[in-house]
Amino acid sequence: LPRPGTISKATMKHILVLGAGRSSYSLIQYLLRLAPTEGWTITVGDANVGAAREKILTVGGQPHPLASVTPFDGTDELAGDNLMIGADLVISLLPPHLHIHIAKACLKFGRPLITASYVSGEMRALDAEARARGVLLLNECGLDPGLDHASAMQAIHQLQAQGARLTAFRSYTGGLIAPGSDNNPWQYKFTWNPRNVVLAGQGTAKYIVNGQYKYVPYHRLFAHTEPITVAGYGQFEGYPNRDSLAYRETYGLQNIPTMIRGTLRRQGFCEAWNTFVQLGMTDDSYVMENLASLSRREFTNSFLQYSRVHLVEEKIARIMNQPVDSPLIDKLRWLGLLGHERLGLERATPAQVLQKILEERWQLGPTDQDMIVMQHQFEYVTDEDKYLLTSSLVALGDSPLNTAMAKTVGLPLGIAAKLVLGGQIGLSGVHLPIRPEIYRPMLAELAKLDLRFVEQVQKLGV
Amino acid sequence: LPRPGTISKATMKHILVLGAGRSSYSLIQYLLRLAPTEGWTITVGDANVGAAREKILTVGGQPHPLASVTPFDGTDELAGDNLMIGADLVISLLPPHLHIHIAKACLKFGRPLITASYVSGEMRALDAEARARGVLLLNECGLDPGLDHASAMQAIHQLQAQGARLTAFRSYTGGLIAPGSDNNPWQYKFTWNPRNVVLAGQGTAKYIVNGQYKYVPYHRLFAHTEPITVAGYGQFEGYPNRDSLAYRETYGLQNIPTMIRGTLRRQGFCEAWNTFVQLGMTDDSYVMENLASLSRREFTNSFLQYSRVHLVEEKIARIMNQPVDSPLIDKLRWLGLLGHERLGLERATPAQVLQKILEERWQLGPTDQDMIVMQHQFEYVTDEDKYLLTSSLVALGDSPLNTAMAKTVGLPLGIAAKLVLGGQIGLSGVHLPIRPEIYRPMLAELAKLDLRFVEQVQKLGV
Numbered sequence: 001l002p003r004p005g006t007i008s009k010a011t012m013k014h015i016l017v018l019g020a021g022r023s024s025y026s027l028i029q030y031l032l033r034l035a036p037t038e039g040w041t042i043t044v045g046d047a048n049v050g051a052a053r054e055k056i057l058t059v060g061g062q063p064h065p066l067a068s069v070t071p072f073d074g075t076d077e078l079a080g081d082n083l084m085i086g087a088d089l090v091i092s093l094l095p096p097h098l099h100i101h102i103a104k105a106c107l108k109f110g111r112p113l114i115t116a117s118y119v120s121g122e123m124r125a126l127d128a129e130a131r132a133r134g135v136l137l138l139n140e141c142g143l144d145p146g147l148d149h150a151s152a153m154q155a156i157h158q159l160q161a162q163g164a165r166l167t168a169f170r171s172y173t174g175g176l177i178a179p180g181s182d183n184n185p186w187q188y189k190f191t192w193n194p195r196n197v198v199l200a201g202q203g204t205a206k207y208i209v210n211g212q213y214k215y216v217p218y219h220r221l222f223a224h225t226e227p228i229t230v231a232g233y234g235q236f237e238g239y240p241n242r243d244s245l246a247y248r249e250t251y252g253l254q255n256i257p258t259m260i261r262g263t264l265r266r267q268g269f270c271e272a273w274n275t276f277v278q279l280g281m282t283d284d285s286y287v288m289e290n291l292a293s294l295s296r297r298e299f300t301n302s303f304l305q306y307s308r309v310h311l312v313e314e315k316i317a318r319i320m321n322q323p324v325d326s327p328l329i330d331k332l333r334w335l336g337l338l339g340h341e342r343l344g345l346e347r348a349t350p351a352q353v354l355q356k357i358l359e360e361r362w363q364l365g366p367t368d369q370d371m372i373v374m375q376h377q378f379e380y381v382t383d384e385d386k387y388l389l390t391s392s393l394v395a396l397g398d399s400p401l402n403t404a405m406a407k408t409v410g411l412p413l414g415i416a417a418k419l420v421l422g423g424q425i426g427l428s429g430v431h432l433p434i435r436p437e438i439y440r441p442m443l444a445e446l447a448k449l450d451l452r453f454v455e456q457v458q459k460l461g462v
Numbered sequence: 463l464p465r466p467g468t469i470s471k472a473t474m475k476h477i478l479v480l481g482a483g484r485s486s487y488s489l490i491q492y493l494l495r496l497a498p499t500e501g502w503t504i505t506v507g508d509a510n511v512g513a514a515r516e517k518i519l520t521v522g523g524q525p526h527p528l529a530s531v532t533p534f535d536g537t538d539e540l541a542g543d544n545l546m547i548g549a550d551l552v553i554s555l556l557p558p559h560l561h562i563h564i565a566k567a568c569l570k571f572g573r574p575l576i577t578a579s580y581v582s583g584e585m586r587a588l589d590a591e592a593r594a595r596g597v598l599l600l601n602e603c604g605l606d607p608g609l610d611h612a613s614a615m616q617a618i619h620q621l622q623a624q625g626a627r628l629t630a631f632r633s634y635t636g637g638l639i640a641p642g643s644d645n646n647p648w649q650y651k652f653t654w655n656p657r658n659v660v661l662a663g664q665g666t667a668k669y670i671v672n673g674q675y676k677y678v679p680y681h682r683l684f685a686h687t688e689p690i691t692v693a694g695y696g697q698f699e700g701y702p703n704r705d706s707l708a709y710r711e712t713y714g715l716q717n718i719p720t721m722i723r724g725t726l727r728r729q730g731f732c733e734a735w736n737t738f739v740q741l742g743m744t745d746d747s748y749v750m751e752n753l754a755s756l757s758r759r760e761f762t763n764s765f766l767q768y769s770r771v772h773l774v775e776e777k778i779a780r781i782m783n784q785p786v787d788s789p790l791i792d793k794l795r796w797l798g799l800l801g802h803e804r805l806g807l808e809r810a811t812p813a814q815v816l817q818k819i820l821e822e823r824w825q826l827g828p829t830d831q832d833m834i835v836m837q838h839q840f841e842y843v844t845d846e847d848k849y850l851l852t853s854s855l856v857a858l859g860d861s862p863l864n865t866a867m868a869k870t871v872g873l874p875l876g877i878a879a880k881l882v883l884g885g886q887i888g889l890s891g892v893h894l895p896i897r898p899e900i901y902r903p904m905l906a907e908l909a910k911l912d913l914r915f916v917e918q919v920q921k922l923g924v
Binding site for chain 2: 203204206209210212213214215216217219220224245278279280283285286288289290298301302303304305306319321350
């Protein structure tokens with residue numbers, strides 16, 4: 001490492017990273033790798049200072065000399081202001097609902113902000129003020145949202161430049177387990193916030209197919225999947241995300257007849273997960289009665305009609321329209337949902353109970369490797385012919401800290417920070433990584449870091 | 463009619479009725495019948511003064527001399543206070559969310575209040591203050607809640623007085639159409655607020671069976687019915703209400719192993735209504751896109767997966783696990799949901815569209831007669847034997863104004879008013895009609911008015 005002193009203090013830039021959760025490691029390590037040559041110092045703020053400290057360690061196990069940590073709980077306005085004053089750029093990985101406070105502080109002190117979260121209504125409302133003050137608030141700059149936007153927009157702009165007319169855009173992303181660690185009947189482990197996984201999809205999914213608007217209620221979402229193939233990685237299935245419609249505007253595809261964004265799982269996962277949805281086990285709106293006395297089997301039976309005759313397995317099989325000896329029932333049995341152990345919880349919602357049971361069985365082992373899969377499908381017409389362009393990314397985790405999830409969320413953020421500090425993005429206001437001046441250098445640098453999309457074109461019949 | 467002057471002004475009592483909607487007619491007419499002999503005057507307040515005026519007409523078509531009407535919109539605090547000052551008792555049929563304001567005004571002026579609405583948390587919180595001020599706030603005093611509580615408590619107290627131990631309580635109520643007007647494939651018409659019918663059951667139903675707590679999510683509610691027989695009226699089916707558990711406490715049945723309260727429909731209704739729930743047509747949380755251009759069939763197809771091959775009928779049949787020529791599909795066709803007419807709506811939620819379509823087909827005709835059905839089932843043990851007591855009420859509408867619904871909601875309210883003004887209920891605080899001093903005279907008077915429960919006891923096997 002060059003000594004910090006080789007760049008004069010006057011030109012040093014200071015980056016404030018708020019939030020030191022799972023996905024921050026690759027980001028912080030990326031920033032630290034560039035810090036000596038770019039002339040950066042980095043402060044990582046988190047309520048859990050230990051977690052922050054872990055992220056700034058060098059290979060030698062020492063804190064990086066250009067990095068520091070600070071306690072910060074995300075809601076302390078005064079502490080936030082103090083940190084903000086000393087920063088040239090802020091990257092926030094805090095829980096999404098805190099971003100509005102951070103954004104307002106960034107406006108107050110004129111600091112650019114980068115987040116990986118969806119633009120909320122409140123955030124969007126800051127656009128005019130941010131433009132007036134010349135401050136960039138760059139959101140949706142992680143994996144999904146983030147890398148999905150950047151890669152989709154690059155392909156869309158390239159196709160449009162070739163004179164193609166887009167007729168369909170479908171895009172699916174999933175945080176999964178790598179083939180070498182794929183050793184349970186669900187082909188799934190928690191590589192991400194378990195609570196978000198348990199609650200995923202609640203609401204109504206909205207998309208459009210051949211000009212027909214489609215609405216899928218939560219209780220039919222997981223019965224409503226599309227098969228997806230990724231060359232070299234086999235079969236997946238995708239279920240639609242909450243709102244695929246808003247991105248027609250964002251991507252400049254207002255009149256595209258088909259637009260759907262979704263989430264990827266391995267084949268068979270959604271059908272089995274649908275059991276939890278059908279039974280009401282993902283409900284987070286009420287606390288269950290008498291939990292302390294229940295076994296796991298009794299917990300499951302709480303969602304099934306009373307019967308003197310039929311077993312829990314039979315009742316589930318009937319609701320799910322499956323035989324009792326189906327792989328679906330095997331998956332539930334493997335999780336322990338049909339067993340006689342106590343739950344070990346006193347007060348919890350169904351979703352909290354389910355999460356606890358899943359966390360025991362879907363925990364990442366110390367040698368487990370995660371995997372991110374993203375696939376875009378673009379259908380387009382040129383002259384008389386119709387084509388399908390498939391663009392797929394597969395990322396594998398390098399280590400328990402440098403997971404595929406951490407890399408694909410963190411590196412786009414880190415690259416965006418580099419572009420902003422380097423003066424390469426002349427934007428102010430609320431933005432997404434959908435413009436060439438952002439996505440082009442971002443995708444180029446990601447490719448150097450081994451995060452590459454593989455494209456394939458096929459001609460379609462009419 | 464005796465002239466008002468026959469009772470001295472000093473002893474006249476003034477009743478304020480707030481809300482002149484559908485269910486107010488029988489109440490107001492009951493009060494007016496007793497007014498001359500009881501020495502009452504009645505003021506009816508409603509935002510729609512015409513609706514209020516209609517309810518105080520005598521058989522001769524003239525306004526009753528002891529009644530007056532006044533404009534009142536339920537939110538005008540000053541107007542409410544002015545009305546309250548002149549009243550000896552207030553009966554509110556306003557929308558439930560307004561009751562808390564009315565209750566606070568009643569406390570301020572020391573006036574007793576009677577409502578037909580569920581006790582909200584806010585209402586319950588007024589209990590101590592109401593006791594301190596000696597004011598009665600009597601809620602849940604209509605049909606359901608109301609008459610169900612009164613009649614159940616009378617039976618429960620009688621059984622307990624005979625030394626019986628209750629092992630199960632099930633209670634179902636439905637607002638339906640009388641056999642003579644039962645002339646559509648749904649065996650249903652709107653006899654009550656259509657919006658409430660469309661949104662009914664959203665949330666999770668909670669009840670207990672043989673000591674097992676059961677939770678039924680909305681999307682399985684209508685597949686989760688119990689057959690109910692009412693002597694002379696045939697077959698019905700009941701689906702569970704939102705919260706059956708809270709009434710164990712209310713009824714003093716804390717340890718009863720089985721407790722369920724539910725809603726009655728004619729056989730086959732729930733299976734067909736379940737189509738709307740499964741498709742997501744009762745969702746009131748988002749506005750649909752592009753509604754103005756849609757036919758009814760296209761509206762229905764919005765909730766079904768895109769297909770170049772399968773008809774709307776086939777897609778519904780598959781989801782509902784029924785043949786395409788099933789009575790279920792016939793019911794949808796009869797409603798017009800599969801037809802090509804425009805919707806005629808610009809901006810609406812799915813639930814609003816569905817309501818509009820249903821209102822056209824389920825409208826009460828001028829000669830249609832409605833019907834209220836209530837059935838309680840009590841299982842109990844005495845000595846060594848186990849019994850089932852079934853207690854059923856059927857009420858039929860007398861006229862388009864004096865409907866079964868208006869009578870069964872309004873008469874318990876009116877009788878409660880008479881008991882309160884007559885000094886027969888020495889209670890203050892927040893109450894329900896579950897105490898002998900209320901339910902005994904109430905049920906006795908209802909029987910005179912031809913609202914009678916028919917009881918039947920059978921011995922059960924063990």
